[in-house]
Amino acid sequence: MNNSDFLKKQYRTSDNLNARAQLHEKFSTSKYRWQIWVFDQIQSDKKLSVLELGCGTGELWLQNKSRINGKWNITLSDFSRGMVEKAQQKLAGIKNIEYKVFGVESIPFPSNFFDMVIANHVLFHAQNVEQAIGEIARILKDDGVFYAATNGEAHTKEIFDIIFQTTGQNHKGEFSSFTAENGAELLSKQFPKVAVRSYPDSLMVTEMEPLFEYIMSMGYFFTGSEKNAIKKKLQQMFLEKGVVKITKKTALFVAQKQ
Numbered sequence: 001m002n003n004s005d006f007l008k009k010q011y012r013t014s015d016n017l018n019a020r021a022q023l024h025e026k027f028s029t030s031k032y033r034w035q036i037w038v039f040d041q042i043q044s045d046k047k048l049s050v051l052e053l054g055c056g057t058g059e060l061w062l063q064n065k066s067r068i069n070g071k072w073n074i075t076l077s078d079f080s081r082g083m084v085e086k087a088q089q090k091l092a093g094i095k096n097i098e099y100k101v102f103g104v105e106s107i108p109f110p111s112n113f114f115d116m117v118i119a120n121h122v123l124f125h126a127q128n129v130e131q132a133i134g135e136i137a138r139i140l141k142d143d144g145v146f147y148a149a150t151n152g153e154a155h156t157k158e159i160f161d162i163i164f165q166t167t168g169q170n171h172k173g174e175f176s177s178f179t180a181e182n183g184a185e186l187l188s189k190q191f192p193k194v195a196v197r198s199y200p201d202s203l204m205v206t207e208m209e210p211l212f213e214y215i216m217s218m219g220y221f222f223t224g225s226e227k228n229a230i231k232k233k234l235q236q237m238f239l240e241k242g243v244v245k246i247t248k249k250t251a252l253f254v255a256q257k258q
C-alpha cells in the first residue's frame with residue numbers, strides 16, 4: 001500500500017494505528033508480545049547509533065523502556081509529524097533518543113552513518129521500495145545490520161475476505177510491494193547477507209466491536225449501508241462460532257552488507 005494521499009490521511013494521527021494495535025494486543029494467541037520479540041532480536045550491549053524508520057507512536061521503545069541500552073544513540077523517524085510528536089510525548093524523559101520527520105525514500109543522513117536501522121512494518125508503504133532499500137544500504141555502516149519486519153501474503157486474510165464479501169471491495173495484495181515472501185529477494189539486491197526469522201501468532205477474536213473498529217481504521221471508504229453489512233456479517237460470525245480466528249503471518253529480515 002503506497003498511495004501517498006491515502007497514507008498521509010491514514011497516519012496523520014495515531015488513532016487508526018492504535019485501533020489496530022489494540023486488536024492485536026487483546027486477542028493475539030502468542031503471549032510473547034511482538035514488540036518484545038523484535039527487541040529481543042535487536043539486542044546488543046555495544047555502543048551503537050540506531051535509526052528507526054516509520055517509528056509510529058514509538059511502541060517498540062515504549063514496551064521495552066526498561067531495557068533500552070543507555071549507550072545507544074537512537075533516532076526515531078516517521079514521515080508523519082503527528083506520529084513523531086506522539087512518540088516524543090510517550091517517550092519523554094529518555095535522554096538518548098532524538099526525533100526527526102522524513103520519509104524512507106530520502107534519508108537525510110550521510111552515508112555509512114548508522115550501526116543499526118530498523119523498519120518495523122514500514123517498507124510496504126514506501127513510494128518506491130527499491131529506492132528506500134538503496135537509501136538504507138547507503139546510510140548503514142559496512143558492518144551494520146538492517147532489521148525489516150513485514151507481513152506475509154496470508155496475513156489477516158479473513159479480514160480482507162469479510163470486506164470483499166460484504167462490499168465487493170478487494171484490498172488483498174495492497175501490501176505486496178514488500179512481504180515475507182518477496183522481501184529476501186528485494187533486500188538481497190543491496191545486502192549480500194539476508195536471514196529471515198518468523199514470529200508465530202494468530203488472533204482469536206471473541207468480541208465484535210474491536211474487530212469492527214479495526215476494519216473501520218483501515219482507511220477504506222465505506223458507505224453507511226456497507227458499514228451495516230460489515231457489522232451484520234460480524235454479528236453472524238460471532239453468533240455462529242463465538243470466536244473469529246484470524247491468520248497472522250509476520251517475519252523479520254536481518255540484512256547485512258558483509
Ligand SMILES: C[S@@+](CC[C@H](N)C(=O)[O-])C[C@H]1O[C@@H](n2cnc3c(N)ncnc32)[C@H](O)[C@@H]1O
Nearest residue numbers: 011054055056059078079080103104120121125
Ligand atoms: C504500520 S505503522 C508501524 C509503526 C511502528 N513501526 C510500529 O511498529 O508500531 C507504519 C508507520 O510507517 C509510517 N510511514 C508510512 N509511510 C512512510 C514513509 N514513506 N516513510 C516513513 N514513514 C512512513 C506511518 O506513518 C506509520 O507510523
